[in-house]
């Protein structure tokens with residue numbers, strides 16, 4: 001790690017001030033599980049670390065509208081095992097518990113999880129070209145090592161920039177964020193200009209021609225909480241994660257599926273609401289309301305699920321080693337929706 | 348990582364204003380296995396390096412230094428974490444337990460999980476073992492395990508290159524008095 005100054009404010013405003021004082025050189029640190037790793041590799045080289053662990057952001061609170069507010073500093077483990085999350089948002093519990101290891105989940109925070117950076121191998125290796133890492137020669141050469149390199153874990157959707165070029169095919173590696181996308185969570189931030197909220201769909205971004213930016217946060221802004229809306233789709237949901245080993249591995253593809261079913265007539269159920277989001281396939285959790293609309297008003301059958309899968313994967317493009325993900329993703333969607341509808345067991 | 352050369356400890360008066368202290372060596376104390384240890388280290392010293400390089404508590408192992416193996420697992424306020432991905436300075440007011448602190452300090456009796464690892468021959472080279480044992484103790488505290496499958500899933504953060512997994516599961520199941528056929 002490069003030397004840095006260590007600050008430990010106790011209030012949100014002070015933390016924001018500390019960061020705003022040197023927006024390019026300072027970083028917040030929460031659980032440290034991603035930032036310290038990247039600092040050891042010199043991928044991140046902050047000269048000031050602002051430790052936010054003493055900020056009063058470690059509570060889970062019920063909201064008046066029936067939703068739940070998850071403090072930015074609540075650990076992933078405490079969130080997943082929180083009785084209200086287990087009862088009302090089992091999809092979120094399952095997604096968090098599918099990620100990392102018990103030790104890491106005990107350190108990782110809800111805020112930090114949103115910001116975890118891609119696991120692209122070229123991004124991690126400062127001797128390799130990488131447009132996402134590149135901001136000056138100290139962080140290695142520009143270019144994209146993965147595009148014509150080894151790209152088995154990389155993105156198949158949303159990679160093209162407006163000019164038709166591809167600058168980065170990294171994926172966002174979070175499991176938690178896929179469930180947050182399906183649940184339409186809202187991110188609360190506090191910054192030099194005050195507070196604002198960002199719908200999760202607008203929080204992460206596609207790489208375009210500026211893959212250095214993972215999200216839409218402005219300089220100096222701090223995430224204070226994540227709000228979950230009242231509807232947690234707690235009866236019919238599934239988080240399906242496919243990976244190279246059964247546990248403690250990042251997703252090749254993952255699916256958060258959530259349904260509401262209504263008895264339409266004597267012959268069976270009909271889907272009255274649907275949410276579908278994917279991880280491991282794009283620079284952000286991948287969701288398209290068009291795919292969900294194809295499910296509503298239909299009976300929960302594999303054919304119907306297949307049509308939603310085709311719609312969600314529309315425009316998918318493989319780069320060689322990762323082309324298998326297109327078919328894998330479609331099958332994973334059908335299975336996850338079947339599990340959510342209780343037509344198939346979960347494992 | 349700065350592990351090869353130890354920075355010369357700078358003596359700072361304990362009454363010096365605690366923050367900010369800049370990029371230099373920082374003085375603080377850590378509570379480890381019930382004892383207080385004074386440290387004079389740079390803020391970029393990980394908890395793992397503080398234990399091993401500065402406090403001579405080398406029971407905690409460094410496998411990958413990247414959160415990928417679990418060899419560095421310690422308990423912080425009873426919860427298992429990877430000591431390689433956290434800074435020592437972030438734990439000033441926590442209770443840290445390492446493998447050295449699990450045995451009964453008065454009687455010297457091993458912790459039941461330590462004893463079970465011996466009884467079940469749950470290691471070969473032993474490098475992952477302190478992490479496995481601390482992790483198992485943390486897992487038992489969490490109270491989420493009912494089956495062998497739960498043990499395997501919730502111990503997945505501890506890699507064993509020797510592949511002692513079946514005996515590790517046996518040892519933990521024994522301590523928890525789980526029924527081996529529970530599904």
Ligand SMILES: Cc1cc2nc3c(=O)[nH]c(=O)nc-3n(C[C@H](O)[C@H](O)[C@H](O)COP(=O)(O)OP(=O)(O)OC[C@H]3O[C@@H](n4cnc5c(N)ncnc54)[C@H](O)[C@@H]3O)c2cc1C
Pocket residue numbers: 027028029030031032033034035036037052072076098099100101104107108109110111112113114115116173174175176221222223224248249250251413414415
């Ligand atoms: C071996 C390994 C395996 C893993 N496997 C998985 C997996 O399978 N699935 C998965 O989803 N994740 C996985 N993870 C990633 C893990 O979930 C993240 O590292 C963790 O969620 C990051 O949270 P943190 O609190 O430790 O963040 P930190 O490392 O402290 O911070 C990460 C970034 O977020 C910023 N930040 C933190 N909090 C805030 C805030 N409140 N406001 C603004 N900025 C903030 C920091 O400045 C930093 O840039 C794995 C990690 C490791 C090391």
Ligand code: SF4
Pocket residue numbers: 118120121122123129130131132133143144145146147154167168169170211
């Ligand atoms: S895919 Fe993105 S992160 Fe990976 S090398 Fe290319 S530019 Fe860098």
Ligand code: FES
Pocket residue numbers: 408409410411412413414415416417418419420429430431432
């Ligand atoms: S040394 Fe910490 S997880 Fe491997």
Ligand code: FES
Pocket residue numbers: 469470471472473474475476506507508509510511
């Ligand atoms: S006993 Fe050798 S690594 Fe586990």
